[in-house]
Amino acid sequence: MSNDCQSVNHPRIPDEEFAQRIARIQKALAKQNLDGLLVFGHEAEPADIRYLSDYWPSFETAGVLIPATGEACLLIGPESRTYAGAHSRLKTIRQLMDFRESSLPDYPGSTLMTWRDLFSEFRIHSLGITGYTMLPTPIYRHVVDTLGGDRVRLEDRIIRDLRMVKSENELAIHRRAYRMAEAGLQAAIRAARPGMTEIELVAEAEYAMLKAGAETTGYPIWCCSGPRSKQAISRPTHRRLQSGEIIQLCVGARLEGYSSSVGRALIFGKPSPEIQRFVDTGLAAEQKALEIIKAGRTGAEITAHVHDYIRAQGYGESILYGPAHGTGLMECEYPFIESSLSMPLVPNMVFGIDVFIATPEYGLRIEDGIVVTTGGVEELSSHRRELIVL
């Protein structure tokens, strides 16, 4: 393993698999008559960069340039040389000022290469771009100014389609990451006391996941309690946990770049019949998803099965999105199980089943990981699928 952090007893993606990824993209580039593909990523959106190089930018941003033939190249800013050199599986690394921090530190006297130098070195005259939705405007403009607008095309699907179906190594990492998420959930359950803040509960989960070998959390994990539990996306606050309220807890670990996420509803003391029925509906909706997902099913079929149930129970108004989303190097990634997804699922896709429902007073998210199989699903997490009474 070329990465200089010592070998550890968890699964990793071998160098050869990184080489295969590059080779498959080069094959796609040849078909598209493109000289290269440019990929962009940053601290919060590193997925494609990590997929190709294992590198995860921090402070500065990063790119990968894949020429149609030959070595791919990691692109970094002025301060990341030693960091990237130690972490990247790509051994060719170039530095451009466009990947410096967004606050534009000045580097007097610094002479980094230009886009023209880079494209000349790698003989790029036509280019596909991925990550366009987060690509900073100045980078796009510099690329277009250098190559000409008619030589630059958006090609988000090349990598997206590769990332959609997981390899055996990726599945092994996902399995481990979900066990770490469950360890975080268990630690939070053990530590939970009324009067604790949401942030303190999250701290317990985070600490347990890091001790279990996670590299960090899979996303900004949260606990949101009482009226805050209505939040579909959230962050923990200093609000204190109280008896009788729903506590929405979503925790996930990141391992080798791959995310996991487990969502549960917790409560101190005996739940009211209304809360019990509400949580049971969320749990039953997740069961509906688990019983219908398998290779060959379409997003439309799965969504109808789950959403019809939620609507019949009277919570249809709170539906924000489909019942599952792809998960991998992003906690939430393509494909999305929605009524608009006509593509049949294939084995080794990994999804987060993700049921969010809410009333005007409270909400919950039930979330678990699955791998699609020919016969159904392999469950990656299942710990305490119930209203967790503390």
Place this chain on the structure above:
Amino acid sequence: MSNDCQSVNHPRIPDEEFAQRIARIQKALAKQNLDGLLVFGHEAEPADIRYLSDYWPSFETAGVLIPATGEACLLIGPESRTYAGAHSRLKTIRQLMDFRESSLPDYPGSTLMTWRDLFSEFRIHSLGITGYTMLPTPIYRHVVDTLGGDRVRLEDRIIRDLRMVKSENELAIHRRAYRMAEAGLQAAIRAARPGMTEIELVAEAEYAMLKAGAETTGYPIWCCSGPRSKQAISRPTHRRLQSGEIIQLCVGARLEGYSSSVGRALIFGKPSPEIQRFVDTGLAAEQKALEIIKAGRTGAEITAHVHDYIRAQGYGESILYGPAHGTGLMECEYPFIESSLSMPLVPNMVFGIDVFIATPEYGLRIEDGIVVTTGGVEELSSHRRELIVL
């Protein structure tokens, strides 16, 4: 306080100060003959969004639109309504599809407003844009397509200049955030054992900071040990800490959006004379910065004073950047103390003094927070400024 997380015993920015920030920007817009200012941010770069609204996007991105007169408006994606509603100090919130997740989830049947609708509602015909260095290309293009390229100008300085000098409330938060960073450092020192992984050491610091009231870490904090200590930016790995090696530890807390960071060098057992001299040089370089920084000094003067010393000690080759950087809602923000900075410092600027030096074998970062005063500096952190022998 309009934010719905319960009151806590740490300093916060009051609603009136948020209103003052908007008012000052509106005054600047009037001077520039602009109908409005558009600000962009995402999970890893939320500074301007948080400065104006206290909102910190997660998964989805966000914007703020400040019209020349009237209420400012928070811009979010399809899933952040309840989250933003609870966290934002701006009560006017609009949803646009351009702020959805970068993986482009599909929302069948969803009808969010367009940029044309938005600019029409707020009577925007000419617009300044900040955060251009991270502004996604599609947002820039949609804005330009709607208003016309000659009606859109880059105006990064309006907010940057406001954020540069801190208010009393901001200083109070910074003081607390640095104490939390020191609590994290102390916890890591207490827990450190040979054989522990870098990630495990970071977990101790992180846990202690969250228990001390931090909302999260101030940035992706790290420990990098042995040969990895050469990394100027880093992330912790599963590498095990070993006796006799330099351990570079950088920890910081985030409170109400404001970051802190403290950097130290640690070692198990008696250091070699070479390591002792190396660390002493880093510590002395920090002292050089502390003794020269005060209101009225320029970046050029400060940089020469510190870098001349580092060069005289033989570590000039490892100099990557100036000896201090602004800190606030970004851990590393404008202004940067560099030879190219001719602006004299003014009281209530907050800086991270940040000395990074390296040899081919190892490196270190000594970092502490300070407030610029007329007579010198107020130190925000100073715990164990020494080679910390464990």
